[in-house]
Amino acid sequence: MIKVLLFGAAADRAGTRETELPVEAGLTLAELWPLIAERHPDLAPMRDTLAFAVNGEYARGDAGVSPGDEVAVLPPVSGG
Amino acid sequence: MFAIVEESLEVGALIQGALSPDCGAIATFVGTTRIDESEGAAxxxxxxxxxxxxxxxKLEEIGAEIERLWDVRHVSILHRLGKVDPGEASVAIVVAAPRRGPAFEASRYAIERIKEVVPIWKREVWSDGYVWVGSQVGTRGLASGKP
Structure with missing residues (x-):
């Protein structure tokens, strides 16, 4: 399992803040995205605006993700 | 001090805590909730x-970046979570330094970095709907749920 956390506009569009994907082997973030978008199709149009974190640190598409990891879907930040 | 808190920001106490005999300047930035108006809504x-x-x-990392880049002796960054009413502080930055130049520059740097890298999101709740700032996702007419 990979735990996926959603925030802000992404949580809003997906209608949930947390989901689990039944992933049994390692893959890259870029390979994980279609699984997230399949589960939550309303997220797909946001793809180009999103950043990702793996286990609490920003990660790029070629970053590895393994079962047990926590992936966060991060819309453009807007603190301040 | 670096903290994300749910209660009101005590800016005066933050400044008091930054006073130090080796510093000649304290620069403070406070971001507050502004009432925007458009199309008859607010x-x-x-x-x-x-x-x-x-x-x-990430807030702590910004503090460490500032200490590498400028001669400062004290950096505090507080950010609020949850509901913040109009006119209240949502973020407070206090930098104490021996001289004013680094204090001004470092406090500016802190707020700009917060807006770039700290995973915090703001939802504007209007009289006619809401908008996630930066994503343009929401229920107001203009946003209509499209990113």
Missing amino acids: VEYLEYEAYRPMADR
Whole structure:
């Protein structure tokens, strides 16, 4: 399992803040995205605006993700 | 001190805590909730959420960056979560330094970096719907749920 956390506009569009994907082997973030978008199709149009974190640190598409990891879907930040 | 908190920011106490005999300047930046108006509607309040503990860690990293870049002796950054009413502080930055130049520059740097890298999100709640700032996702007419 990979735990996926959603925030802000992404949580809003997906209608949930947390989901689990039944992933049994390692893959890259870029390979994980279609699984997230399949589960939550309303997220797909946001793809180009999103950043990702793996286990609490920003990660790029070629970053590895393994079962047990926590992936966060991060819309453009807007603190301040 | 670096913290993400749910209660009101005590800016005066933050400044008091930065006073030090080796510093000749304290620069303070306070971001507050502004009532914007458009199309006959107005912002009623803001609501913030964060990815913790990543957001806490990013605030500390900004503090470490500032200490590498400028001669400062004290940096505090506080950011609020949850509902923030109009005119209230949502973020407070206090930098104490021996001289004013680094204090001004470092406090500016801190707020710009917060807006770039700290995973905190702001939702504007208007009288006619809401908008996630930066994503343009929401229920107001203009946003209509499209990113």
